[in-house]
Structures are given as C-alpha cells and as structure tokens.
Amino acid sequence: MLSEHERERYRRQTMLFGEEGQEKLKRATVFVAGAGGLGCPVALYLAAAGIGHIRIADCDTVETTNLNRQVLHWDRDVGRAKVASAGEKLAAVNPEIEVETARVVIDASNVADLAGDADVIVDAMDNFETRYLLNEVALARGIPLVHGAISGFFGQATTIIPEQTPCLRCIFPTAPPKETFPVVGTTPGVIGLVQANEVIKYLTGTGDLLAGRLLLWDGTNSTMETIAMERQPKCPACGHLHEKVCP
Numbered sequence: 001m002l003s004e005h006e007r008e009r010y011r012r013q014t015m016l017f018g019e020e021g022q023e024k025l026k027r028a029t030v031f032v033a034g035a036g037g038l039g040c041p042v043a044l045y046l047a048a049a050g051i052g053h054i055r056i057a058d059c060d061t062v063e064t065t066n067l068n069r070q071v072l073h074w075d076r077d078v079g080r081a082k083v084a085s086a087g088e089k090l091a092a093v094n095p096e097i098e099v100e101t102a103r104v105v106i107d108a109s110n111v112a113d114l115a116g117d118a119d120v121i122v123d124a125m126d127n128f129e130t131r132y133l134l135n136e137v138a139l140a141r142g143i144p145l146v147h148g149a150i151s152g153f154f155g156q157a158t159t160i161i162p163e164q165t166p167c168l169r170c171i172f173p174t175a176p177p178k179e180t181f182p183v184v185g186t187t188p189g190v191i192g193l194v195q196a197n198e199v200i201k202y203l204t205g206t207g208d209l210l211a212g213r214l215l216l217w218d219g220t221n222s223t224m225e226t227i228a229m230e231r232q233p234k235c236p237a238c239g240h241l242h243e244k245v246c247p
Helices: 004-009 011-027 039-049 082-093 111-115 128-141 186-204 239-245
Strands: 029-033 053-057 098-102 120-123 145-151 154-160 213-218 223-228
Touching: 004 011, 011 186, 029 039, 029 111, 039 053, 039 082, 039 186, 053 082, 082 098, 111 128, 120 128, 120 186, 128 145, 145 186, 154 186, 186 213
Parallel strands: 029 053, 029 120, 053 098, 120 145
Antiparallel strands: 145 154, 154 213, 213 223
C-alpha cells in the first residue's frame, strides 16, 4: 500500500493510472543493464516514477568524456565506479525506493543472476554482444526486454515481449561492427526516456507498447517514426518459441 507521503508524491501520476497502477510500480523490480548514456536517464526517471526496486549493473568508471550525456555522473565522480555514482544519485532522488548496484562485466556467467526476478529488463548497453545475452535471458525467462541504442543524433527503441514479438535477433540478425561512435547528449536523453516510458506503460498496463515496432529518432530533423517488425521463424534465438506458438 502507498503511504500518505507517496500518495502526495505521485499524485500527478495516479491521476493517469490510479493508486493501483502506482502500487504496481512500487512492487516492481527493473534490471537496468548499463549506467552510461542510456542507463542514466532510464534509471533516473524510473526512480522518480517510484519503481520500487532498481537493479543497475555496469563495470566501468566515470571518465570526463562521459559527462556530456551521462547525467547521473558529475565532475566530482570522475574515477568512481559508475554504479556507485548512479546509486548515490538515485537514492537521493527517491529515498523510498531500493537501489541495488553490481559492478560487473555482464556476461554469460552472470546475466541470468542479474536478471533474477526482474519484471522488466532494460537494454542500456553500447554493444550487441551483451545485448544478445540480455535477449537470450529475456526469452528464456519470459521477461520483457526494452531495447535502446544511439549514435550521434540518431536513436532507436523497441519493446520485446517473449513469444509475442520479434526478438532482438529477429530485428538485428548480426551485430554491427564495434566502434567509438559520436553522440550528442540529448540523443540518449530522448531514447532513454522512451525506454523508461515503455517500462512504466508495461507495468501499469497503460497505452500501446513499442511491441513489434521499432522507433527511429532523427535528431537532426527532429522527426520520429516507427516501422513494423516481424518475427523470423528461423531466428536462432526465438525460432523454437515460434514453433511452440505456431505449430
């Protein structure tokens, strides 16, 4: 149940989805993979919205070059672990939620434990090797995966619902080459907030998700569009689920 303080804090939200919706957010666990350009705005707005348990994992330390876009990290945090910096700010933003941090490289040995009992997984990574691992654990456990990616002024987002929508491998069968890409800070801000919005909508049952749709953001022209995506029956990640649903 919500306390009187929580009722007041989230009053503008409960006008949208009621106290029942806010209680769903309070009971939810969200795993945010990455505490960088995307992970910072995602986690910040999920904390502000009242997600009861945020688990955030990242292995990196804060560098000066991060500061144009990774809004939970400040000058004083350079050299600190990103999860320590992020966890400190999230706790200050909303002391009533639980923030769990893990300073680890997300890999095949720990991704399942990190996902744990999460209600939603957020892909806030910068490489497809890890994204594919998140995709696999999401499919295996039936957990929705909210994907986001950015480069320069451009970004994309989609929500993957296991056994219902295309998975990440359906949409991106092969990983693009690894590179150090340019980025203006507003781009992960836009995409990160789209991802946070998808999490809130899913947990409260509000609106239409980006399920089976890939959102494309073009910051140079300030345009946003969505394109329909289809499941691939022979997808190496979810093809067996397609056969299970559609014999």
